Amino acid sequence: MMASSSSKKISVKCSDGMVLEVDETLVNASPTMKCLVEEKCGESNIVITLPNISSKILSKIIEFLKVDLESDATFNDVGVQSVDVDSKAPESLTSFNNLKLEFIKFDANTLLYLVTATHYLKIEKIYHLGCVEAVRRIRENAAK
């Protein structure tokens, strides 16, 4: 909703038939989706299809991507070592930790779909968080 600039929107069709309008910057965060878009570069109104990902899961992923990119943006804008970076740093860390906490709340199936989807979409950071949470749950179960 809070697009920093008037970036292009890409229509993404999910497995349940729903079509989500996603910012191009977010779409490009996934090498898989980016590739799908590039294949259709000639078309005026691009629609890419993700037959194995539901709209529920995709919207969750987009939500996380937004948080992630916003925290990254503060680093990108400013550069190496400056007062501004320091003041922004704790914020980005908190948002990353918040993401981690979000995963703990998911039920087993949602976690499974998220991990599979981010693996397919090649979104490293979120895939990694999902795996970490899966491992944590396996350890918890083994201990019982």
Place this chain on the structure above:
Amino acid sequence: MSLRSIVRELKEMRDGIGSTSKRGAESKRRLSRTKSYVAPDVLVTPSELIQQGQWANLPSELLLDIIRRVEESETSWPARAVVVFCASVCKSWRSITKEIVKTPEQCGRITFPISLKQPGPRDSPIQCFIRRNKETSTYLLYFGLVPSENDSNKLLLAAKRIRRATGTDFVISLAADDFSRASSKYVGKLRSNFLGTKFTIHDSQPPHDAAFQQNCQSSRRFHSKQVSPRVPACSYIVSTVSYELNVLCTRGPRKMQCVMNSIPVSAIQEGGNAPTPTSFPQLFDEPFFPSPAIKKKVPITDLSSASYSEQPVLNQGSIEPLALKNKAPRWHEQLQCWCLNFKGRVSVASVKNFQLVAAVDPSHNISAEEQERVILQFGKIGKDIFTMDYCYPLSTFQAFAICLSSFDTKPACE
């Protein structure tokens, strides 16, 4: 359905088939001290697969990544039980976990029961300790430098001494409370002659390398009370240990020699490898009989009378077995005692203490460094507590069995 409930269902299914997992406060205490088994290789039926839910059917690439992360996250016991847990969730998890887990030789970690029969790491020894219980005649082998305060050490193997008319047997098992030879936890045994000067180590499974089955004779088939096909019907002599008293000095250190029938000398030569079994014998298969050995039928009880060089084992086949000997201690003039450098792992003087190195001659082409390397070290650190450090090419089972022989040698030897 939560992951927890899926997993609990799977566990219940396993319990029904007859595994060792239990729930409740009692099991929690046991679990922290005891082994975690890989459930026996039971084929999963289609209805069970459906119940396992989607976590079992993850794309293998994904499953590989997750299980690999689990394996890397817990390298030491008791937390490493989670890796064994992954192998027992379902068939697909099991095959991937087994693919990921490396042998002790490669990574220095013990994971599954079969790790106990695989050679140890080459560079640094695996350090364990043995706790003796004189009242029950049991010996428990734990992983770890010394007993921990909270008693949470990982039990690797257990042995019970059984005295017979013609000698002593040490039955070796995966469980401290089950020494039945018909049990699936039976791993092997150590048998002594009457005088306690010669011992044979019997493995419940044939040596991994087919070429070595020439060197290991099968013993008589013992008849178990069960009709179940799960009984190991044969035992294979994988090593012989012999002690000789020091003729020059009655109070001097004894001489020890081990012939490892299942390990070739080439294992310690450059580029050599020791046999590495990858699984326990299939429970539902016919037991394997190495046919030449059966026809020869040399009974083991003859070992007490036969001298060492007459054993047909050494002449059979063209592969020379590895021999180990104990490192001779130095006489310390000032302290007036025999000394060996145990690198701090042994603190109490005892005739039982020893270090084994390879016994080779120049034709074997073994480097001086390799000849000096201590392959097995055993010694006392307290009342009924002993340390055992071993490395390649011995396995935990072989090392433990050799150490057990040290407990049994009679005064005739001292």
